[in-house]
Amino acid sequence: MLLESLIPLFCVFLIISFCSNINCHILSHNNHHNNHHSPSPLFIFGDSILDVGNNNYINTTTLDQANFWPYGITFFHFPTGRFSDGRLISDFIAEHAGLPLIQAYLQPGKHGFYDGVNFASAGGGALVETFQGSVIDLHMQLKSYKKVKKWLIKEHGYVKARKRLKRGVYLFSIGINDYMSLFVTNSSKFLTSYTKPHYVNMVINNITSVVKEIYESGGRKFGFLNVPPVGCLPALRSINPERNGECYKQVSSYIRLHNNAIFHVLQDLTINLPGFKYALYDFHTSTLQRLKHPSKFGYKEGKTACCGTGQFRGIFSCGGKRVVQEFELCNNINDHLFWDSFHFTENAYKQIAQEMWSNKNYVHHTHHLSYTIKDLFHLP
Numbered sequence: 001m002l003l004e005s006l007i008p009l010f011c012v013f014l015i016i017s018f019c020s021n022i023n024c025h026i027l028s029h030n031n032h033h034n035n036h037h038s039p040s041p042l043f044i045f046g047d048s049i050l051d052v053g054n055n056n057y058i059n060t061t062t063l064d065q066a067n068f069w070p071y072g073i074t075f076f077h078f079p080t081g082r083f084s085d086g087r088l089i090s091d092f093i094a095e096h097a098g099l100p101l102i103q104a105y106l107q108p109g110k111h112g113f114y115d116g117v118n119f120a121s122a123g124g125g126a127l128v129e130t131f132q133g134s135v136i137d138l139h140m141q142l143k144s145y146k147k148v149k150k151w152l153i154k155e156h157g158y159v160k161a162r163k164r165l166k167r168g169v170y171l172f173s174i175g176i177n178d179y180m181s182l183f184v185t186n187s188s189k190f191l192t193s194y195t196k197p198h199y200v201n202m203v204i205n206n207i208t209s210v211v212k213e214i215y216e217s218g219g220r221k222f223g224f225l226n227v228p229p230v231g232c233l234p235a236l237r238s239i240n241p242e243r244n245g246e247c248y249k250q251v252s253s254y255i256r257l258h259n260n261a262i263f264h265v266l267q268d269l270t271i272n273l274p275g276f277k278y279a280l281y282d283f284h285t286s287t288l289q290r291l292k293h294p295s296k297f298g299y300k301e302g303k304t305a306c307c308g309t310g311q312f313r314g315i316f317s318c319g320g321k322r323v324v325q326e327f328e329l330c331n332n333i334n335d336h337l338f339w340d341s342f343h344f345t346e347n348a349y350k351q352i353a354q355e356m357w358s359n360k361n362y363v364h365h366t367h368h369l370s371y372t373i374k375d376l377f378h379l380p
Helices: 002-033 089-097 138-156 158-167 176-184 188-193 196-216 234-239 249-272 283-292 346-357 373-378
Strands: 042-046 116-118 169-173 221-225 277-281
Touching (some): 042 089, 089 373, 138 196, 169 196, 176 249, 196 249, 221 373, 277 346, 277 373, 283 346
Parallel strands (some): 042 116, 042 169
């Protein structure tokens, strides 16, 4: 019996070792290839849209983990902790930039950090209170970044480290959980204690304070995804009190305020912080386009997830390791926009990363030059 219980642990150890070895091999090959002119490093902050496995190594529940089958089934062929069937936006951005897979900060083993690092945590929010105790919030991610900065200074000296941080691209996906948590948990005190504008303002101020601290440390080039239509995710459709299968409108009203505010805040930062440059990708519009016209983007199904159970497979049971264990898995993953109740398929993330790299679905503004992620990597 003891032997049987140890076998799964041994398998997990092998998988983690294998994953680390793949990343280390790619990393060393890339560093050798780019000794003279390595690409700008990529530093990643945020939530499950970008988390490549940090939550594998924290004390949390399976609600905030994806280190079990069938996660990772498409590309890695084993679960890595990514909330998808394969790669995420950050993986594709790194590929476009000529970087290796950017590792999770908490992944065991030797880190170089020279090419960047991923601090994102599934369930993480800009507010400390968002899923507190189960996730790594944005301020905790900033603390980890400061440790990486110290490491770079120690390894490469202040001048070279500062230059590296200045060349870095800082990618953010944050805010989704701050709003979603109000509706998927018992957060009545937040709904009654704060007006919508006040609550959104708290989220925005937390993001702004972190961005300013990174700027002070030398960061100049920032990439942002605004918040997608959270009310249209399969999980939120399925709990919509109107029970009509439509998007959950009360959630959407928060998102509109947030996306409008982040747009104006980034404009203000451009004016007030010399050398500050940003790319703001309209994740909201690009998701709505795919929801409304799935076939235009190669999908047969834009509302129902591939993995889960219940209406729209909106019950978050993919993998059978969460509260509800019953789940179904679709026959053809690429037919679906959504992989599970909250997250997208690798195919969707690949399309989105391509748009972010090129020049589609960006929030353009009139007063300052609008950059793409590709631009940020090519700027000095």
